[in-house]
Amino acid sequence: MNFNIKKVAAAFLSAAMLTTGSAQLSVFAQQTLKYEAENGTLGGSAYIKTDSSASGSRSVSFSDSSCTWSQTVTVSESGYYKIKLYSRGEGSDKINNLSVNGSNAGTFSSANGSAYKASTVNGIYLKKGQNTVKITMSWGYFSLDYITIEKMSVSNAYTAAENLVDPYASQSTQRLYSYMKDVYGKKVITGQYCDGGLNGTEFKAIKSATGQTPAMLGLDFMRYTPCRVQNGDTSDAVEKAIEFSRAGGIVTFCWHWNVPDKYLLSGTDGGNPRWWGGFYTKNVDRSKFSLTKIMNGSDPKGYDTLMSDVDEIAKQLKRLSDADVPVLFRPLHEASGGWFWWGADGSEAYKKLWQAIYDKLTNEYKLDNIIWVWNGQAANWYPGDEYVDIIGEDIYPGTRDYSAQSSKYLEATDYSPNGKIVALTENGCLFDLDKAFDANTAWSYFGTWSGEFCISSSEKYTEKSMWQKVYNSDYAVTLSSLPDLKSYPISSDNTQITLDSTSKEVTYGDSITLKASVTSGTPQTVTWKSSNTAVATVKDGVVTATGKGTAKITASLPNGRSAVCTVKVTTKKLPTSGCSYASTAQYTGSAIIPTVTVKDGSKVLRKNIDYRVIVTNNVKIGHANITISGMGNYYGSYTAGFDIIPAKQTIQKLETRYKGFFVDWAQKGSATGYDIQYSTSANMSGAASKHLTANKPDNLTISGLTADKTYYVRVRSYTNIGSKTYYGPWSDIKNIKTAKYDITKASVSGISTKAYTGKAITQNITVKYNGTVLKNGTDYTTSYSNNKKIGKAIVKITGKGKYGGIITKTFTINPAKQEIQKLTSKSKAFFVDWAQKGSATGYEIQYATNSKFTNAKKVTITNNKTDKTTISKLSGKKKYYVRVRSFTTVNGTKYYGAWSVSKSVTTKK
Structure with missing residues (x-):
């Protein structure tokens, strides 16, 4: 969906300015270049005026949208520079545009007042020799005194946190993050927003134009928001994400979060219903809705209303978690711009909302498949390293602007004091990957917005040639070049730190001692810090209350892990x-x-x-x-x-058996044992019981019952603590009818050896009992294990309905049949090339002078990556017949695939 208002506004803030030194940057000890505004080239209505407060007693006034100013600057070497613009806003603070050598370099601010103040644009890449700096109008009138140019150095533009902020992230989520860390600064992951998923319009267009498919699919949780669902909106974004993940790709979700219906203004938004653009501030009734009051506790009902929306998104994330899909989740994006309601009340309310969402999804819902992508786009909106995995920037610089946006990249690297991966989470134009790496500011990934920002016949934003260049660059990661992310190695220091308390209350003047514990036996250096020393100070874990208020005491490890205790000093x-x-x-x-x-x-x-x-x-x-x-x-x-x-039990499996049943329940690690009750009455009257006094096993077969009779079953856990027994609630009652016949007496046919396909292999099984062919699904069910790989597979036949019991059979899966791809003659030799099989341990090549392969000779290849060889020391001008087969060794046993179709070749003299 093309949100035009957002995209235009985002362009204005494509590179916010830094007015203080960056931790990532330092100034070279060299002369500063200064250029007076009155000596530049003026365009439009810009004019020079006398101004006693200006450095040269003159300045340039920008009085309408036609005004421009440009200056040729000369530097002695290529590299990064900071440009300081000394200006003042007329009537109020203003923001206007800066470009260098024809490419957007961001924006700069002009503070209202009588004095000229500096606004700094960091990380501008200038080439040796002459460069053109140009100012154009954007948000309001201002006066320019002069600009300065200073050389800078980038110490490390590719710093990434060692671990995810969720210490309990799933294996797949950790593997994805490890891969992103490993390629950060070496490759750029290609991404595209596309509602249609893998086979959507944008993906098809990119594939057609470049021959490649993006490695990352961008989607939106927007249509799962309750406000939209109530108005009839629907979405299949989760299904598209699962499909793309299973194809080997990476999934990212933003969330255009509609404010709940009751907070929308009445009327329409330009003819459209308000809910359609319910995420925009302009559609929110600010007299009813205050994010500040919601987040400071003054409006608890409002807080519950917002959190109920988060509950619905949690359900969708849980679906993705259940499908083992890691998600780069980017909620509350572009907040500092203010055009979305979550940014309209300023940074403090926004940060509290971010932290509340993180806490709810991570700690309440235990979702372990999230990589948290923060996209607030200003330093004072950053919620803290403990809540963020990746820093994102959304940049819409205009049309056909392929610059690397280095200034904004370097600014983003400074939001985190310890360093985070930085990504271009939305973009209107592609950026030139060669320029980005030349400038040492290559974004981790990009996510081109959908619709007109993707490939189109007009090529308005990005020309087709640039699409082809980017997607076929050696720097680009596309879907086909991604590794298997489900097996990618996890390389991180996962040492955790916890405190013996997460919150404390201390009376003014008192002290408490916090104890930090780490999961590793290796000695660790713990750094202590208080967020507000006016409230509490800390030294070596000893917290002293110094005044009324709240302070966060943080204990940190060198790997970036931290634990927090909130200390409150009270007086009533x-x-x-x-x-x-x-x-x-x-x-x-x-x-x-x-x-x-x-x-x-x-x-x-x-x-x-x-x-x-x-x-x-x-x-x-x-x-x-x-x-x-x-x-x-x-x-x-x-x-x-x-x-x-103990938690309420769950019967996970209840299967019929001959004159009995099999019951399997949830194994509880906290349980001392279990009680199983069964009765022929639905109200469990006259129930018989089994009392298990051990935590394992978590299943039981009850036998010796009446055949062909319905029994009602329930289970509960109990735990002994000292002399007291704590009983959990009974599970829901389930019923099962005992089997009339014993299926283990049946005969099974139709099981045969199969060839490997890379997919799960099944059999056409026939089960007979006393001469009667039983029906699959009615009289029995089948389940398979180890049936996807070469070796011995297992099929389990479980009785159903009138039949009880289990029959277990095995069958062999051999390597697939080989094929000779190339066979060419050589002098007293031949060259043979065959199909490489990833499942193979090795290959055998057999050759003979007759088609029946009598007295054939054999060559064994034990390297599965070798898929070609030359057989030499043969007779010249002799016809040889050749064939190849694969073999795989599993647990010491060799499994041979079928020989390829034989081919013949006549050796040269």
Whole structure:
């Protein structure tokens, strides 16, 4: 979908300025070049005026959109430079455009006031000799005094965090991130937004023009947002993502998040319903909606409303997780521009919203398939290294501008104090990869927006020749050049750090000691830091309260991992009555935080504003402790507790057996044992029981029952803690009818040796019982294992309906039949080339002077990557017959594929 307002606005902010020195950059000790504005070349209505506050008593005034100014600057060597523009806004702060040598170099700001102030554009690449610097109008009138040029050096433009911010990220997610780290600064991953997925319009156009397919597919969660769903919108983006991931590609999602319906303005947006553009600030009723109030706790209902939207997106991410699809998730994008509602209230509310979304998806939903891509586009909007994996920038520089956007790239590298991968998360034009690597500012990946920004007959934004150059560059990663990301090695230091508490309340003047623990036995250097020393200071884990407020105490490791404890210094009394919460909670394996209500008389206090909850012993089954501590205008604490009982059981499998049944339930690592009840009555009256006193096994076969009869079954876990037994809830009741016949007495036919295909192989099985052919799906089911690789495969036949029991059979999968691709004659020799089989251990080449291969000779190749050889020391002018086959060794056994069709060749003299 082409969001034109967003794209135009994004172009204005394609390179925000830095006014202080960058941690990534340093100034060379050399002369600064200065150019007075009045000595430049003026265009349009720009004019020189007398100005006593200007350095040369004159300045250039830019009074309307036609004004331009240009200056030829000469430098002694190619490299990066900073350009400082000394200007002032007229009437208010202004932002206008800067270009260098005809390419967009970003924007600069002009502060309102009487004095001329510097606005700095860092990382401008200038070639040796003459370069043209030009200013054009964008957002308002201003006056220019002069510009300066200074040489700079880039110390390290490709710094990436060692690990993902989620320490529990899935294997596939870690493998993808490891690959992105490994190619960062060496390759650029190609990406394209395309609602149609792998076979969508944009992908087809790129394939047709370049012969290549993008390595990354960009999609949008927009149409899963409740506001849009309620208005009839639908989406298959998740299905498209799963399809592309299974094709070996990388998936990224943005989220054009519609504000909930109740916050939309009435009327239409240029004839369109408001909900259609419900993510734009202009469509939001600001008298009803304040992100600041929602995120500071003043509007808890509003907070719950927003979080319910996040719940729906969590469901889609869970679907992707279940399909083992890692996602480069880019919510709340382009925030600093303000055109989206999540950026309209400023950076503080935005950062809190980002952190809340991260906490909900990572800690509440335990989603482990997310790589977090932050796209706020300004330094003071950065939520912190512990919430971000990749920094993204969206740049729409205009038409056919193939510059590397080095200034914005280098600015983005400085948002993180420790360094993160930097990507061009949206782009209007492709950038020239050669220029990017020459400038040492190659983005990790790009994501060209869809529609008119992709290949079109007009070639408005990017010419077809540039598409071909980029996608066929040695620097480009396309779908066909991606490795197998499901097996890519994980190379990172995953040492974790935790604190013995994630939140503390301290009275002014008191001290507490935080204890840090790491997962590795190797000694680690722990660095301590307080976010607000006016509230609390920290030294070697000792936290001292210095004033009312909140401070975050961070313990960090050299690998970038950190743990945080929030310290609150309070000054007011908390009531100890009127506290309510659930008396029991089911075990989850994670810390359980119950919902607590605290009242001061009739007033319901606000969690995390008036009080907070600290729960201890709240992971394992047993008795947990709750401490409710005041904050803000309250101090003091109230301690109580609740029981954590085993989680409700789930019957995962219930299969019929001859005069019995087989039941399999969820194995709980926290359980001491299990109770199994079964009855012929649905209300479980007169039930028989089995009491298992061990955690394993987690299944049981009940036999000796009445054949062909329905039984009702349920299971529960229990855990012994000291002298007390904690029982979990019973599972939902399921029923099963015992089998009338024993399928293990049946005969099985139709199982034969197969050739490897790379896909799962099945058999045409016939099962007979007393001469009667049983029906697959009605009388039995089949399941296979090890049936995709060469070797011994297993098929399991499980009785169903009137039949009970299991029959297990094996069959052989041999390598696929070989083929000779090339056979050529040589002097007293021949050259043979055959099909390389990735599944092979090696190959055998057989040759003889007769087509029946009597007295044939054999050559064995033990390197599976060798797919050609020359057979020499033969007779000259002699006809030889040749054939090839593959073999694979599995667990010491060789499996041979079928011989290729034989071919003949006559040797030369």
